[in-house]
Amino acid sequence: MHIIGVNSEDSTGLSSYLSREMDVDLLTGSGVLDHIAFRGKDPELVMMQLNENGYEYHERYIPIMNLFQIFVEDPNGIMIELNYWGEEHAVA
Numbered sequence: 708m709h710i711i712g713v714n715s716e717d718s719t720g721l722s723s724y725l726s727r728e729m730d731v732d733l734l735t736g737s738g739v740l741d742h743i744a745f746r747g748k749d750p751e752l753v754m755m756q757l758n759e760n761g762y763e764y765h766e767r768y769i770p771i772m773n774l775f776q777i778f779v780e781d782p783n784g785i786m787i788e789l790n791y792w793g794e795e796h797a798v799a
Contacts, residue, residue: 742778742786750791752773 747753757764757779764779777789 742788742789744790747777747789747791750777750789752778753789 735789752779754764754766757777762779764777767776767778768774769776771787773793775791779789781787
């Protein structure tokens with residue numbers, strides 16, 4: 708479980724954590740559930756399928772954990788986090 712405090716006056720901490728700019732006024736989601744996370748295999752295949760099907764996603768690599776992540780939003784606005792341990796990829 709991730710618990711993140713969001714400063715409505717300064718969202719740089721949230722943007723840093725998410726590895727992308729985020730306007731806190733635009734945060735929606737379902738309220739109770741922001742995202743779910745899974746351990747995945749074959750990130751190249753997943754990114755290829757996301758691209759082929761027109762899904763927007765973003766990537767993050769956390770060197771200290773040797774963790775590559777893909778984030779994609781489902782049709783209900785729930786963020787899906789896919790984790791690939793031991794994978795090193797260039798962030799797009």
